[in-house]
Amino acid sequence: MKSRELALKVLLDIEENNNYSNIAINKHFKNINMNNQDRGLATELIYGVVENKYYLDYIIDKLSKIKCKKMNIYVKILLRMGIYQILLLDSISDYAAVNETVSLVKKYDKRSSGFVNAILRNVIRQKDTIGEVDIKDDTIMYLSTRYSYKPWMIKNWINNFSKEFTEDLLEANNEKPSVYLRTNTLKITRDELIEKLINEGVVCSKVPMVEEAIKVENLKNIENNQLFKDGLFTIQDISSMIVGKVMNPKENSLVLDVCSAPGGKTTHLATLMNNTGQVISRDIFEHKLKLIQSTVDRLGLTNVDVQSFDASILDESSVDKFDYVLADVPCSGLGIIRRKPEIKYKEKAELKGLPDIQKTILNNASKYVKIGGTLVYSTCTIQDNENIDIINDFLANNSNFTLVPIGEVKVDLDNQENGYLKIYPNIHDIDGFFIAKLKRVR
Structure with a gap:
């Protein structure tokens, strides 16, 4: 299964069953034979679409006579995926984003393929301006749309902290979370574990705040890692x-x-x-x-x-x-x-x-x-x-x-x-x- 189709299946599961993305990913990724690069793209698309849902829907609604709320669920999710790739994912060419999305639409809702193709090409044509959120005079609605949050959360934070703090927090919440390991000090020291990880090609560093913590950059497929299986570490923030x-x-x-x-x-x-x-x-x-x-x-x-x-x-x-x-x-x-x-x-x-x-x-x-x-x-x-x-x-x-x-x-x-x-x-x-x-x- 190609990464985009896998992402579509997971996003459907999240949308229809109110599932958490990490649980849905574990369920759908479980027995799939896929290289790390394809897994990486599927994961990127899933989190990217979930994190930016309101923002992507805002852009769709700008360009489409049929509003998001009325759309077929496959069409809506595939449009979100396509627009996310064009506007927010640098590693994908616009051409690939359109082609791959349209071919999936043909598979799941054939009669909408021309509609999806037209919208995505429109996004590319207006790439410099279409991403703007034009509700500057209403801070709460602007931030809610721009960062994709329920408006009550934004309002709550502005009241409890401040507008500056809230914008800072929204930016920080957009960053990719780091992965941290906790050394199992009963079996190994942190320095020894770092040495073993480096030997496996893992980029890692000590975390000053907690003496058993290690930050890792590129540790893939952790459950199947021998050091993990041997109980030398566990994953914990x-x-x-x-x-x-x-x-x-x-x-x-x-x-x-x-x-x-x-x-x-x-x-x-x-x-x-x-x-x-x-x-x-x-x-x-x-x-x-x-x-x-x-x-x-x-x-x-x-x-x-x-x-x-x-x-x-x-x-x-x-x-x-x-x-x-x-x-x-x-x-x-x-x-x-x-x-x-x-x-x-x-x-x-x-x-x-x-x-x-x-x-x-x-x-x-x-x-x-x-x-x-x-x-x-x-x-x-x-x-x-x-x-x-x-x-x-x-x-x-x-x-x-x-x-x-x-x-x-x-x-x-x-x-x-x-x-x-x-x-x-x-x-x-x-x-x-x-x-x-x-x-x-x-």
Whole structure:
């Protein structure tokens, strides 16, 4: 199957089933025999179209009498793909973009091929001007169209941060996310792992913020890499690694991770404890528990116990039992848009109930902490109502906990003395996260 047709199939799956792009890509790419270059192009087209959906539709609507909303789904997606290649992808010639798109239209909706051909040729003719968004007088609608976001998100950020910060954030969210590895320090040092990766032709570098982290440029097909299979590293973003660093569990401790899938933080904590003590790793979905267990086994960890349990229900048998508890709660994900661009199109109503769930999970998690123990709350979002507001609300109702200064990392120098980190893609160049460190004092 050619890369463009594969991209079409994945984009259809995303559009029709509201699937996340990374999940749809894994599903459709699974047993396909394709070289890295073709895989790369398919991936580029999928993410490019998803990231720029509103912008591409705006251009289609400028040129077509039939508006996007009324179009056949195949025609709409193929037009998006064609326009993306012409306007935003330098590596493809305009000629190839038109020809390949039109031949796919002929296969899936023959009678529209002339229509698609005409629109794409029109885009090429007006290439210098057609990409302009002509709604400059309405900042929110302009940014929403230009960067493809639900308008409520843009409005929310301008109100909470500022117009300049928001534009900066939108630009940062457009950048390609870097891939980071976490060295499995139980089996190898970071320097030794870098040497092995370089021998395989991988471009890699140390990340100063976290001493086990490596940034890699061109590591393809990671699941089939022998070093990965041997458990010498795992894939994890820097912000996510910082959670483990902030918690900083001592050896032989008893640790509970209440929402642990896909297992990056759980296995990091277990590794930081040098495979001693015990990490209880909980989640509610069977397929996610299997994923955690397979990572635990691959990394050679013997101090992790994977359990099925719902964090929103109080577990009486865990009360006052743990030295460290992590509540990495479900959230809106507005800090990881680089990795999951579909998050840009979430409705405000979809996120409304999250703070209540977060409060419930944090409250339950706090009950499991021993006196003198540590409680860490984290999210991959940048929204105060899911972050610092939850912590302030919790502290107002739980005087037996206090925020403690974070000295294990140097990330957010404005706030870490006060016991929390606000991490932003446009400031720190890593995933947007919030991490708070609390201690039970009585």
